[in-house]
Amino acid sequence: xxxxxxxxxxxxxxxxxxxxxxxxxxxxxxxxxxxxxxxxxxxxxxxxxxxxxxxxxxxxxxxxxxxxxxxxxxxxxxxxxxxxxxxxxxxxxxxxxxxxxxxxxxxxxxxxxxxxxxxxxxxxxxxxxxxxxxxxxxxxxxxxxxxxxxxxxxxxxxxxxxxxxxxxxxxxxxxxxxxxxxxxxxxxxxxxxxxxxxxxxxxxxxxxxxxxxxxxxxxxxxxxxxxxxxxxxxxxxxxxxxxxxxxxxxxxxxxxxxxxxxxxxxxxxxxxxxxxxxxxxxxxxxxxxxxxxxxxxxxxxxxxxxxxxxxxxxxxxxxxxxxxxxxxxxxxxxxxxxxxxxxxxxxxxxxxxxxxxxxxxxxxxxxxxxxxxxxxxxxxxxxxxxxxxxxxxxxxxxxxxxxxxxxxxxxxxxxxxxxxxxxxxxxxxxxxxxxxxxxxxxxxxxxxxxxxxxxxxxxxxxxxxxxxxxxxxxxxxxxxxxxxxxxxxxxxxxxxxxxxxxxxxxxxxxxxxxxxxxxxxxxxxxxxxxxxxxxxxxxxxxxxxxxxxxxxxxxxxxxxxxxxxxxxxxxxxxxxxxxxxxxxxxxxxxxxxxxxxxxxxxxxxxxxxxxxxxxxxxxxxxxxxxxxxxxxxxxx
Amino acid sequence: xxxxxxxxxxxxxxxxxxxxxxxxxxxxxxxxxxxxxxxxxxxxxxxxxxxxxxxxxxxxxxxxxxxxxxxxxxxxxxxxxxxxxxxxxxxxxxxxxxxxxxxxxxxxxxxxxxxxxxxxxxxxxxxxxxxxxxxxxxxxxxxxxxxxxxxxxxxxxxxxxxxxxxxxxxxxxxxxxxxxxxxxxxxxxxxxxxxxxxxxxxxxxxxxxxxxxxxxxxxxxxxxxxxxxxxxxxxxxxxxxxxxxxxxxx
Numbered sequence: 001x002x003x004x005x006x007x008x009x010x011x012x013x014x015x016x017x018x019x020x021x022x023x024x025x026x027x028x029x030x031x032x033x034x035x036x037x038x039x040x041x042x043x044x045x046x047x048x049x050x051x052x053x054x055x056x057x058x059x060x061x062x063x064x065x066x067x068x069x070x071x072x073x074x075x076x077x078x079x080x081x082x083x084x085x086x087x088x089x090x091x092x093x094x095x096x097x098x099x100x101x102x103x104x105x106x107x108x109x110x111x112x113x114x115x116x117x118x119x120x121x122x123x124x125x126x127x128x129x130x131x132x133x134x135x136x137x138x139x140x141x142x143x144x145x146x147x148x149x150x151x152x153x154x155x156x157x158x159x160x161x162x163x164x165x166x167x168x169x170x171x172x173x174x175x176x177x178x179x180x181x182x183x184x185x186x187x188x189x190x191x192x193x194x195x196x197x198x199x200x201x202x203x204x205x206x207x208x209x210x211x212x213x214x215x216x217x218x219x220x221x222x223x224x225x226x227x228x229x230x231x232x233x234x235x236x237x238x239x240x241x242x243x244x245x246x247x248x249x250x251x252x253x254x255x256x257x258x259x260x261x262x263x264x265x266x267x268x269x270x271x272x273x274x275x276x277x278x279x280x281x282x283x284x285x286x287x288x289x290x291x292x293x294x295x296x297x298x299x300x301x302x303x304x305x306x307x308x309x310x311x312x313x314x315x316x317x318x319x320x321x322x323x324x325x326x327x328x329x330x331x332x333x334x335x336x337x338x339x340x341x342x343x344x345x346x347x348x349x350x351x352x353x354x355x356x357x358x359x360x361x362x363x364x365x366x367x368x369x370x371x372x373x374x375x376x377x378x379x380x381x382x383x384x385x386x387x388x389x390x391x392x393x394x395x396x397x398x399x400x401x402x403x404x405x406x407x408x409x410x411x412x413x414x415x416x417x418x419x420x421x422x423x424x425x426x427x428x429x430x431x432x433x434x435x436x437x438x439x440x441x442x443x444x445x446x447x448x449x450x451x452x453x454x455x456x457x458x459x460x461x462x463x464x465x466x467x468x469x470x471x472x473x474x475x476x477x478x479x480x481x482x483x484x485x486x487x488x489x490x491x492x493x494x495x496x497x498x499x500x501x502x503x504x505x506x507x508x509x510x511x512x513x514x515x516x517x518x519x520x521x522x523x524x525x526x527x528x529x530x531x532x533x534x535x536x537x538x539x540x541x542x543x544x545x546x547x548x549x550x551x552x553x554x555x556x557x558x559x560x561x562x563x564x565x566x567x568x569x570x571x572x573x574x575x576x577x578x579x580x581x582x583x584x585x586x587x588x589x590x591x592x593x594x595x596x597x598x599x600x601x602x603x604x605x606x607x608x609x610x611x612x613x614x615x616x617x618x619x620x621x622x623x624x625x626x627x628x629x630x631x632x633x634x635x636x
Numbered sequence: 637x638x639x640x641x642x643x644x645x646x647x648x649x650x651x652x653x654x655x656x657x658x659x660x661x662x663x664x665x666x667x668x669x670x671x672x673x674x675x676x677x678x679x680x681x682x683x684x685x686x687x688x689x690x691x692x693x694x695x696x697x698x699x700x701x702x703x704x705x706x707x708x709x710x711x712x713x714x715x716x717x718x719x720x721x722x723x724x725x726x727x728x729x730x731x732x733x734x735x736x737x738x739x740x741x742x743x744x745x746x747x748x749x750x751x752x753x754x755x756x757x758x759x760x761x762x763x764x765x766x767x768x769x770x771x772x773x774x775x776x777x778x779x780x781x782x783x784x785x786x787x788x789x790x791x792x793x794x795x796x797x798x799x800x801x802x803x804x805x806x807x808x809x810x811x812x813x814x815x816x817x818x819x820x821x822x823x824x825x826x827x828x829x830x831x832x833x834x835x836x837x838x839x840x841x842x843x844x845x846x847x848x849x850x851x852x853x854x855x856x857x858x859x860x861x862x863x864x865x866x867x868x869x870x871x872x873x874x875x876x877x878x879x880x881x882x883x884x885x886x
Contacts, residue, residue, distance in 0.1 A: 050770040065691060066757050068797055069699040085777060121771070128773035130766045130826045132790035139780025157790060163698055164793060171765035178761040186754065209746055238693040272666040277674055278695045379697065382721050383668075448770045496681045498674070542681055547648065548747045550689055551681060 002255070002606055002621040005409040006110040011627050012092075015114040018410070019453055023460035030055030032464040034218040035455065036203055038190045038245050040067030042162075042169055042440060043423025044224030046447025049172035052181035054452055056459075059216055060173065060182050061205060063189045063240055063553075068170045071226060071238040072443060075162025076283035076376065077146065078154035079440040081119040086143050090151040092116045097628060099438060102148040102328050103403070103431020104580035104596065105630050106258070106604070108623060110410060111428045118449040119441050123155055125448055129168040133157050144372075146436040147284050148328040148635075154437045159283050159376045165440055169447070189553070190245040191481040193221065193252045193419065194473050200419035201467045204477045206485075208553060211546035213478050215469035219462050220418045220455055223249060224447065227402035227424040229262065231561045231568065232513070233505025235399035236268060236281040242557040243564050246406055246425050254414040255606035255619060257407035257427035259564065260572035263434055263581045264514050265400030266332035269383055270352040279398040280383060282355075282376055284436040287325045289360035289369065290393070292316050292332070294353050298343040304354055304392045315339055323635040330433045330581045330594070331635060333397035337514050338592070340396075347394045356392035397514060401439060403430045403581065404571070407606040407621070411454035412446060415606075418458060422446035427604065432580025485545045488555045493538030497555045500535045504528065504558070504565055512569050515583045521573045525566060532562040567607055567616060574618060577601045589632070598630050637663040637724060640732040641676065643688055649744050649752075655734075665725035669712060670695060670702065672724055689748040697721040697861065700796030703803070704749055705736040710800035710859045718798060718861045738799050740808035741846045753799050755845040756813060762841035763834040764817040766826050779825050792819040794862045801856035801864070807848030812856035814842045815872035816864050822875050832879035839876055 007018040025033065033056050037048045040062040048060040062070060082095040095116040100107060123141070127133065133155050134142040143152040157164040176182040187208040194202040194215070202217040228243035229235035250256045267282045293314045295307055315335060317324045325332075336353050339345065346352050361369050366389060370377070377388045384394070406414050406421035408428055414421050423443040430438065467473075511524035535558070543549040578587040578594035579601070587595045604621040638661050646653030660676050667675070670692050677687035693701040702719040706712035712722045727733065735749065743751040793816070801812035818835050821827030827834070850869055857866040 046770075053769040064693060064699070064701065065753055066797065068757070068760075069693055069701050071694060071699070073700075074694045074696055074698050083776070121773075123776045124773045125768075125770060127776040127779075128766065128768045128826055130789075130821050130824050132786055132793050132820065132824065133776075134790075135781055135783050135786040137783050139782050139786075140777045157793075160698065160794060163796075164790075167793065171760065172768075172770075174757065174761040175765045175767060177757075184757075186757070236696075238699060239695060240693050273664055275664055275667045275671045275675065277668070277671050280696045378716075379721070382697075382717055383723070385723070385725060452770070494682075496678055498678060540681060540684070542684065542686055548689060548750070551687055 002407065002619055003409065004108060004621055005411060006108065007410065011109060011113050014110050015117055022453055022457035025456045025460045027055055031057065033057065033459045034059065034466060035220050035222060036216055036218040037061070037222045037224060038203065039070065039224035039226060039425070040170070040173065041070035041072035041224060041226060041423060042166055042443030043447045044070070045166065045169035045173045046444050047222055047224060047422060047451050048182050049169060049176050050448050050452045051455070052176035052179070058176070058182040059185065059218065061185045061188045061190060063187065063208060065187055067173055067184065067186065068167060070166060071241050072166045072440070073163045074238065075440055076159040076281065077285040078144065078156035078161045078437040079122065079165065080146070080153050080437040081123045081155060081441065082116050082153060083120055083123060085141060086152045088151045090153050094151065095119060095153065098149050099429070099435060100431070100628050101633060102435040103433055104594065104633055105431065105598065105602070105625065106579050106623065107429055107431030109625060109627055114450065115429050115442060115445050118445045121449055122441060122444045126165060126168050129171060131157065131164050131168040144285055145288060145326065147287060147326045147332070148435040154285070156285070159285070159373060162440060165444065169444070191248065192477040193249040193416070194477045195252050195416060196467050196471065196473050198253070199417045202469065202474060204474065204481050206481070209548050211544070211549065213481055215474040215478060217467050217469050217474070219459055219466065220420065222420045222422060222451065222455070223406065223425050224422045225425045227405065228561070228564055229399045229402050231504065231565050232399040232508045233501050234271070234276060234279050234509070236265060236279050239278060242560070244557050244560045246421070247560040247564055249406065249414070249416065249419060251609050253416045253609070254419055255407040255608050256404070256567060257604050257606040258404035258571065259568045259607065260512065260575065260582055261403035261432050261580065262399060263329060263401040263403060264333040264397045266329055266336055266397050267355060267395045268398035269380065270347060270349060270394055270396040280379070281398070281400060282380060282393065282395060284329065286355060286373060286376060289372070290325065290355040290357050291359060292325050292353055292355055294339045294344040294346060300346070304346070304356070313344070320635045327635045328433060328435060333514060334583060336397055352394040352396045354392035355395045357388060358392070361389065399513070401434055403427065403432060403434055407604065411457060412451050413454070413458065420451060420455060422451055432582055482545070485552060485556060488539070488541045488552065488559065489545060491537065491539050491541065493540050495538055496540055497551060497558050500531060500539060501558045501561070503531055504562060507531070508565055508568070512572055515585050516572050517585045518573065521569050525569045528562065528565045528569065535559070535562055570616065571605055571607065574605060575601055593632070637665065637727070637729045639663055639727065642732065642734045643748070644736045645688070645748055646745050648747055653745065663724055665723065667724045668695065668720055669706070669722040669724065670720050689750050691750045692720060695720040698796060700798035703738050703751060703798055705738060705803055707734050710738070710803040711861050716861060716863055738803040740802045742802065742808060742810065743799060753797070756797050756799065758845065759810070759814055759838055759841045760817065763830065763837035766821065767830060781825060785823055789820045789823040792816045792823070792864065792868055795864050796862055798861065800859050800861060802847060804855040804859035805848065806853065806855070807851060809850045809856070810842050810845070810847040811850040811869045811872065812860060812864055814838055815868035818872045818875055819868040822871065831875065832883065835872065835875040835879045836883060
């Protein structure tokens with residue numbers, strides 16, 4: 001059993017007590033410690049800035065050309081906080097409760113409560129940085145509601161909340177770069193974690209412009225490297241989003257938790273053809289005003305506007321009258337799949353449902369709808385060539401977020417001492433399903449308000465002395481990284497990297513996507529193995545290792561996805577229950593809802609690497625629920 | 637669709653570079669412009685040739701990474717979109733399309749269509765922030781901000797830092813980019829304390845990076861994928877003059 005190191009005491013006092021109990025580093029001594037932060041999205045930029053403000057020396061890394069471009073930038077809808085500005089009954093406890101329930105009781109109570117507690121500080125922090133949140137005419141902050149909640153607690157900046165929050169964190173980071181407290185390494189990718197005597201002491205990176213392999217030594221390493229949704233090839237993630245840093249850390253001893261917990265987002269623009277390179281999300285906030293429906297009849301040929309009301313099936317409102325169109329993401333996605341499986345899908349591929357704003361426009365006027373969602377409507381029109389003010393949008397679920405990630409304890413420390421994981425790259429707060437507007441909250445909570453406290457506890461017990469990058473552990477990691485790249489370059493086969501990535505994605509989507517079966521997963525496991533073998537004998541990677549080489553970058557990332565995919569399948573096979581985003585067809589209620597098995601599966605599955613081609617070892621962290629009663633989730 | 641492409645190929649910053657011609661077939665009008673380049677690259681890689689290097693990441697118009705000069709215009713023929721949101725339905729069968737990187741002294745070419753925009757980061761580092769540390773901030777609703785002011789600040793804050801403004805400008809001026817950040821923070825109460833210092837420092841850095849001066853042609857705003865208004869430059873100039881009039885650095 002893994003020790004989560006959750007502090008003693010009543011739930012609402014754990015974090016306060018813990019903050020008092022952790023060791024502190026004297027202000028004058030902080031400058032003697034170096035911390036590496038990999039990734040500059042919300043979690044990484046906020047952590048880098050805050051650690052530097054405290055006095056630590058930070059080295060921050062991102063693969064993009066600027067820290068401002070990390071994929072947090074694309075989050076649209078908003079960020080939750082238990083401010084109760086709307087006087088509608090919100091509280092820290094309610095945000096905690098909604099998040100635990102939304103996660104289908106597979107997250108850790110103490111972490112989630114802490115997240116709800118610090119959520120209020122995040123909003124204060126961002127406003128102080130000059131983040132232009134939406135406001136009411138009286139000048140105070142506006143809120144909207146989001147899936148899985150019956151209160152309005154979501155703060156937003158039109159449909160670009162992630163952008164504005166990231167630019168806030170980026171500005172704080174930039175200020176520390178100017179102060180000389182953060183050394184920034186853009187266009188630099190982490191290739192390996194370096195451990196000495198089992199503790200994280202640095203990383204090996206590749207300069208993506210020159211190809212140079214370099215070592216960086218530090219007293220602690222923080223991964224804020226995002227999720228692994230691109231294992232599916234098509235997802236709403238950015239093209240560069242990858243699992244490499246987390247995976248290589250996994251191979252150096254960090255356990256990987258709940259890898260099969262992936263979130264399929266219900267409102268994305270449907271696939272238009274084989275050329276598709278990525279999927280575009282339409283913010284879930286659209287479900288506040290849009291109504292989801294399909295025709296009652298199969299093979300409906302009429303245009304949506306011509307289908308009369310009584311021949312439409314507003315299936316979410318029908319099945320879930322209490323939450324209606326605002327059911328959590330997994331429920332909304334699965335129901336879209338069901339109606340399409342029934343042959344009632346719409347559009348050319350029949351893999352889409354309508355999201356209709358006609359009623360909202362009649363009720364509130366076009367101007368109001370435009371003010372709320374203008375940029376999303378424009379984006380939809382740009383991509384599809386259709387005007388959503390006049391005809392319903394077509395939407396379909398797509399891979400969006402990964403709840404699984406590196407296992408961390410209450411301090412956000414992985415199983416490798418000195419290695420921390422924050423934001424989407426860890427597994428901790430969202431259980432088996434993440435509620436909308438909670439990813440931004442978690443990324444910033446970890447980076448601004450949690451990690452800066454907990455990392456001090458570790459550093460306070462470390463010596464000031466830094467391991468030299470001439471140490472054999474660094475040399476070995478550098479040589480391994482070089483060998484991996486050379487191996488990729490020397491295969492000189494016949495198929496491109498994208499070919500293998502696309503094939504992998506198809507296997508994962510078909511067998512380890514929205515719904516899974518034992519039979520399908522077993523088949524997929526073999527398929528992934530075969531594909532991986534073929535990749536290593538027949539992939540074609542162009543160019544050399546000592547130049548800017550996009551082909552090599554992709555190949556390196558895909559080589560890790562090909563290993564991760566198998567672990568995801570193992571995890572999905574192991575979990576003989578359905579919960580949140582993990583839906584095993586064998587385990588469902590008579591109404592087709594996810595059927596949990598709390599007696600046998602109320603645990604976090606944390607996988608331990610056992611060397612190449614050996615099955616990974618499952619470790620468990622028992623989930624104790626002392627404050628909420630486990631119930632079958634119901635949104636009816 | 638069948639298309640002829642003329643693409644700038646340059647091995648690295650030192651290389652002189654030149655145009656190369658390519659043919660692509662079977663292009664669907666529903667493809668994005670970058671997906672069309674993906675098709676070309678898949679062809680090139682299969683033949684063992686070097687793929688065309690270009691910057692791209694989110695492919696949903698917000699990260700600001702994509703940066704192509706298409707038929708003489710940053711981000712191509714459509715107004716208000718980035719290259720990744722440009723779709724092939726904007727072109728016709730048989731078209732010849734010329735694709736170049738951003739051209740500016742402040743943006744050296746790294747390879748093919750990729751440029752180095754780190755100058756923008758250094759400009760933000762010069763003062764594009766409010767100096768608050770984490771924690772100890774007042775309640776978010778303590779300072780009411782009129783909706784009109786918040787909205788105007790937001791409009792300036794939507795800049796994605798892609799550099800199309802610089803690429804569009806005959807002087808390669810970065811004024812629109814710089815003015816957007818100066819405006820956002822000059823409009824909001826949070827930005828008041830450092831208002832003057834910020835304008836001075838950011839503009840000094842912009843000049844130091846080798847960007848040209850603004851001559852008010854408005855090409856930047858016309859080509860900006862986020863429609864950042866030219867009035868931000870007017871505000872920046874006012875901020876600069878006000879700052880200089882009372883500056884210790886005058």
